[in-house]
Amino acid sequence: MNCLFCKIVKKEIPAKIIYEDERVLAFEDVNPQAPAHSLVIPKKHISTSLDITAEDNELIGHMFQTANKIAQDKNIAGSGFRLVMNCNSDAGQTVFHIHLHLLGGRIMHWPPG
Ligand code: AMP
Ligand code: ZN
Numbered sequence: 001m002n003c004l005f006c007k008i009v010k011k012e013i014p015a016k017i018i019y020e021d022e023r024v025l026a027f028e029d030v031n032p033q034a035p036a037h038s039l040v041i042p043k044k045h046i047s048t049s050l051d052i053t054a055e056d057n058e059l060i061g062h063m064f065q066t067a068n069k070i071a072q073d074k075n076i077a078g079s080g081f082r083l084v085m086n087c088n089s090d091a092g093q094t095v096f097h098i099h100l101h102l103l104g105g106r107i108m109h110w111p112p113g
Pocket of ligand 2: 005006007
């Protein structure tokens with residue numbers, strides 16, 4: 001399988017890793033859309049949010065808890081941040097290994113573009 005984020009998990013492609021444990025990896029987005037823009041991914045390959053199953057429930061919760069921890073470490077938890085997971089083409093998904101975007105450090109607009 002030719003998956004960019006699986007290659008980052010396997011350290012075949014470099015990334016600025018900010019958190020890692022046995023289930024998830026977090027790293028800085030290479031093309032940041034906000035002063036803080038990190039990605040939290042499961043080490044397990046899951047292509048889109050549509051492919052999440054009940055056996056992933058704990059893993060998905062752990063992704064959110066990891067994002068919360070990073071937001072706290074970056075001192076953007078109190079001011080606020082946005083968690084986004086794009087699914088398929090209308091949402092603009094470009095990497096088909098699920099990832100939680102953690103965006104912060106500026107005011108976010110709503111509705112999103
Ligand atoms: P999405 O459009 O939701 O699939 O998001 C994919 C994200 O991955 C984009 O924000 C890209 O900037 C980011 N990205 C792509 N390649 C890399 C990479 N090698 N390292 C870090 N982030 C990346
Ligand atoms: Zn993958």
